[in-house]
Amino acid sequence: MKRVCIVGCGAIGSLYAAHLARVAEVWAFVRREDHARVLNRDGLRVSGKHEFHVSLRATTHADQLPECELGIVATKATQVEESISEIGHRFGQGTVISAQNGLGSEEIIAAHTRGQVIRGTTFMSGTKHSDTHVQFELDTATWIGPFEPRHTAYALVKEAADLITASGLKAEALQDARPAQWSKLIFNASVNGASALTGLPHSPHFADESQFSALGHLLHDLIEEGKRVAAAAGIQLHEDPWEMNRIGAMTNHPPSMLHDIRRQLATEVDFLSGAIAREAERVGALAPLHTAVYRLIKGREASWTFKDENHAVGP
Amino acid sequence: MKRVCIVGCGAIGSLYAAHLARVAEVWAFVRREDHARVLNRDGLRVSGKHEFHVSLRATTHADQLPECELGIVATKATQVEESISEIGHRFGQGTVISAQNGLGSEEIIAAHTRGQVIRGTTFMSGTKHSDTHVQFELDTATWIGPFEPRHTAYALVKEAADLITASGLKAEALQDARPAQWSKLIFNASVNGASALTGLPHSPHFADESQFSALGHLLHDLIEEGKRVAAAAGIQLHEDPWEMNRIGAMTNHPPSMLHDIRRQLATEVDFLSGAIAREAERVGALAPLHTAVYRLIKGREASWTFKDENHAVGP
Numbered sequence: 058m059k060r061v062c063i064v065g066c067g068a069i070g071s072l073y074a075a076h077l078a079r080v081a082e083v084w085a086f087v088r089r090e091d092h093a094r095v096l097n098r099d100g101l102r103v104s105g106k107h108e109f110h111v112s113l114r115a116t117t118h119a120d121q122l123p124e125c126e127l128g129i130v131a132t133k134a135t136q137v138e139e140s141i142s143e144i145g146h147r148f149g150q151g152t153v154i155s156a157q158n159g160l161g162s163e164e165i166i167a168a169h170t171r172g173q174v175i176r177g178t179t180f181m182s183g184t185k186h187s188d189t190h191v192q193f194e195l196d197t198a199t200w201i202g203p204f205e206p207r208h209t210a211y212a213l214v215k216e217a218a219d220l221i222t223a224s225g226l227k228a229e230a231l232q233d234a235r236p237a238q239w240s241k242l243i244f245n246a247s248v249n250g251a252s253a254l255t256g257l258p259h260s261p262h263f264a265d266e267s268q269f270s271a272l273g274h275l276l277h278d279l280i281e282e283g284k285r286v287a288a289a290a291g292i293q294l295h296e297d298p299w300e301m302n303r304i305g306a307m308t309n310h311p312p313s314m315l316h317d318i319r320r321q322l323a324t325e326v327d328f329l330s331g332a333i334a335r336e337a338e339r340v341g342a343l344a345p346l347h348t349a350v351y352r353l354i355k356g357r358e359a360s361w362t363f364k365d366e367n368h369a370v371g372p
Numbered sequence: 373m374k375r376v377c378i379v380g381c382g383a384i385g386s387l388y389a390a391h392l393a394r395v396a397e398v399w400a401f402v403r404r405e406d407h408a409r410v411l412n413r414d415g416l417r418v419s420g421k422h423e424f425h426v427s428l429r430a431t432t433h434a435d436q437l438p439e440c441e442l443g444i445v446a447t448k449a450t451q452v453e454e455s456i457s458e459i460g461h462r463f464g465q466g467t468v469i470s471a472q473n474g475l476g477s478e479e480i481i482a483a484h485t486r487g488q489v490i491r492g493t494t495f496m497s498g499t500k501h502s503d504t505h506v507q508f509e510l511d512t513a514t515w516i517g518p519f520e521p522r523h524t525a526y527a528l529v530k531e532a533a534d535l536i537t538a539s540g541l542k543a544e545a546l547q548d549a550r551p552a553q554w555s556k557l558i559f560n561a562s563v564n565g566a567s568a569l570t571g572l573p574h575s576p577h578f579a580d581e582s583q584f585s586a587l588g589h590l591l592h593d594l595i596e597e598g599k600r601v602a603a604a605a606g607i608q609l610h611e612d613p614w615e616m617n618r619i620g621a622m623t624n625h626p627p628s629m630l631h632d633i634r635r636q637l638a639t640e641v642d643f644l645s646g647a648i649a650r651e652a653e654r655v656g657a658l659a660p661l662h663t664a665v666y667r668l669i670k671g672r673e674a675s676w677t678f679k680d681e682n683h684a685v686g687p
Contacts, residue, residue, distance in 0.1 A: 251668065251671065254569050254668045254671075254672070255668055255671030255672045255674070255675050256671075256672055256675035256676075257671055257672075257674060257675040257678060258678075260678060262671055262674055262678075269649070269650070269653075270642075270646065270666060270667055270670045271667065271670075272667050272668075272670065272671040272674075274663075274667060275663075275664055275667040275668065275671075278660070278664070327585075331585065334584070335584070338584075345593070345660060345661060346660060346661075346664055348589075348590075349590055349593070349661055349664060349665075350664075351585060352585055352586065352587050352589060352590040353566065353569045353570055353587075353590065353668075355585045355586075355587065356566065356569075356570030356571075356572050356577055356587040356590075357569070357570045357571055357572075359570070359572060359577055359587075360570050360571035360572045361571075363572060363573075363575060363577075
């Protein structure tokens with residue numbers, strides 16, 4: 058039986074941990090002591106698309122974690138560095154999958170482990186009701202492929218996909234995971250950016266192009282700009298992000314960055330709009346809109362700690 | 373003695389009304405009955421840069437307002453249509469000055485009066501402590517000039533500037549008020565847009581160009597884009613909006629649109645970023661950044677009445 062470590066047990070991490078615990082020895086590496094305690098004591102319950110309960114092991118201490126054959130990093134992109142820097146050496150002979158939004162997490166993981174690294178993009182979704190109960194909502198696939206700078210063998214990718222599939226989740230092994238990762242990146246950066254700045258969830262406004270002032274025009278422009286950066290970076294997209302947006306706009310679902318903004322938590326913008334802006338610079342393409350969104354959201358984050366005079370009349 | 377009507381008595385309108393009441397018969401046209409009542413009963417007190425008290429007349433009823441030789445519309449740009457449509461006919465033989473932010477108010481005024489129209493741009497600022505007490509802060513000038521489509525005579529502009537000056541305020545009569553109006557438009561649209569979307573007051577962030585993600589780069593880009601639109605529209609600027617921003621960034625002063633956003637009031641964005649976006653379309657220039665800011669702020673306004681599911685996890 059393989060030994061698998063799930064790093065971070067939010068909604069997505071809990072879904073991986075619970076399912077994989079049915080076919081592997083699962084360790085959950087989490088930040089809070091009380092989170093580890095209740096997982097060890099009560100296990101994890103899944104409801105919704107699947108209904109079951111499993112036992113697993115959990116720890117907050119890197120030195121309690123044994124050597125693992127597979128890791129899935131399921132923290133927010135902003136927390137990858139902190140978590141993998143502590144436990145990267147536990148995967149020296151193994152493979153680590155990045156399941157973050159956006160670009161840049163694989164590079165951070167690779168810097169902290171001598172093991173193999175796999176690009177992952179997940180479209181699953183769930184709601185974590187408590188530390189020991191996650192509701193499984195969208196059972197869409199996790200797409201995985203080699204992290205090119207590490208020359209990860211496709212056989213390892215296939216093996217990981219087979220294990221995830223055996224656990225009851227959907228996974229697809231790809232020769233090149235970048236087309237899928239970039240499709241989701243462009244969709245995510247555009248939708249999360251517009252949502253964070255307007256306060257609107259993913260709503261009909263995002264596909265509305267009826268008037269000059271309509272938000273759908275901006276989403277269209279952001280997505281087109283993202284596609285041009287992808288093309289300049291040599292990436293052929295897996296799906297059309299505008300179609301993803303058109304479908305998403307019917308859900309009225311608040312994207313993750315809107316949650317962060319509402320709670321004044323650091324957003325993943327460095328890995329989304331910021332990643333597109335940086336890639337554009339790297340490949341000599343233009344990304345004025347994603348760069349603007351990036352700077353506005355960094356400004357929004359800065360506003361949470363900046364105090365003004367609160368005068369009554371300005372310019 | 374001239375008869376002057378001040379339309380709207382917020383901070384700026386109260387400053388005009390109080391000062392002009394020292395040299396003219398002043399009528400204040402306001403929206404709230406209780407506002408008119410206390411102005412008629414108690415007059416207006418000015419503190420700060422100037423210290424005095426005056427009596428004046430106020431009404432909410434268009435039919436109580438006599439014919440006036442001069443009008444100064446000092447409402448928010450979003451309220452010009454509502455107010456001038458009721459009383460425009462009282463200036464049939466007179467002159468009306470627009471004192472709004474941005475572009476577009478003169479056209480609305482001209483559509484509702486057969487009188488002369490003057491472009492005005494004011495840099496005064498004050499804090500309204502109550503309906504009968506305004507604190508005078510920045511005693512900078514009001515710049516006025518002809519509204520070209522109505523071929524307003526410069527002599528009328530000069531006469532209005534002389535009256536304002538006689539009242540104790542600063543005013544400058546210009547042959548062409550557009551260079552001043554556009555300088556303030558570009559500054560205002562850029563600063564208010566960035567402030568409304570980030571939640572930051574006009575602060576050091578607005579001139580910070582130290583890192584790639586720094587907000588000052590975006591302000592610089594917005595201002596440069598505004599200058600290109602002005603140039604394409606044949607306007608030579610009166611002042612450099614970047615210099616205005618650099619100085620403003622030392623004040624930590626919340627601009628008016630941030631106030632509106634905090635109170636969920638309709639903003640003046642149609643007259644600021646929206647005006648630059650529309651002018652760019654009209655003259656065949658590009659304004660992707662102001663257009664993006666425009667659509668984001670319209671989306672923000674829409675978010676105040678849109679209800680979402682408030683689910684826990686999004687894309």
